[in-house]
Amino acid sequence: MAEEKIKIEGEFKGKVRVEIRDKDNNLVEKKEVEK
Amino acid sequence: MSLLHSALFGELGDITIIQVRATIPASGSVILTFNPPAGKIYLPVGLRLGDVEYDKIKLTAVCDGGGREGGYLLGAEWQNPLEPLPVTKAVFNSYVLILENQDSSNAQSVGFSVVGVLMRKEDYKKIFEKYGIVPKRII
Numbered sequence: 001m002a003e004e005k006i007k008i009e010g011e012f013k014g015k016v017r018v019e020i021r022d023k024d025n026n027l028v029e030k031k032e033v034e035k
Numbered sequence: 036m037s038l039l040h041s042a043l044f045g046e047l048g049d050i051t052i053i054q055v056r057a058t059i060p061a062s063g064s065v066i067l068t069f070n071p072p073a074g075k076i077y078l079p080v081g082l083r084l085g086d087v088e089y090d091k092i093k094l095t096a097v098c099d100g101g102g103r104e105g106g107y108l109l110g111a112e113w114q115n116p117l118e119p120l121p122v123t124k125a126v127f128n129s130y131v132l133i134l135e136n137q138d139s140s141n142a143q144s145v146g147f148s149v150v151g152v153l154m155r156k157e158d159y160k161k162i163f164e165k166y167g168i169v170p171k172r173i174i
Contacts, residue, residue, distance in 0.1 A: 021066065
């Protein structure tokens with residue numbers, strides 16, 4: 001199984017989005033959670 | 036009492052924490068965006084960087100909405116992981132943090148958390164007046 005690049009935790013109520021970008025600003029990985 | 040301390044004692048609203056762990060490519064970046072639920076405002080008061088090599092990871096921008104280019108820049112070149120975020124003129128509908136990996140050879144795994152308070156929109160005026168916060172834009 002591939003290693004998970006992004007983990008989002010915590011009790012924040014709302015929308016959280018995390019993006020990973022490479023040196024050229026290209027999107028590598030994105031994860032979004034909404035509670 | 037500082038804004039951070041007031042928030043941590045729960046005077047301003049419900050304290051909430053966002054915790055993120057991410058692997059940033061060499062010379063890459065991680066961008067965190069968060070929005071409170073409808074009818075509420077989120078006031079971020081602190082950022083804690085954990086498991087970070089501070090000479091390799093740098094917080095380069097703190098914006099409201101739109102990211103590094105589209106948002107209103109609230110603070111950049113922020114280096115001290117223990118100081119409160121520069122929120123005294125902030126807006127809290129959409130908030131963006133950008134961390135860059137300064138290491139051009141290796142990916143870096145970082146863990147960080149944002150501490151903030153969630154408050155009702157109707158309460159924000161009196162709270163902001165009390166603490167001298169000047170909101171730029173509340174949608």
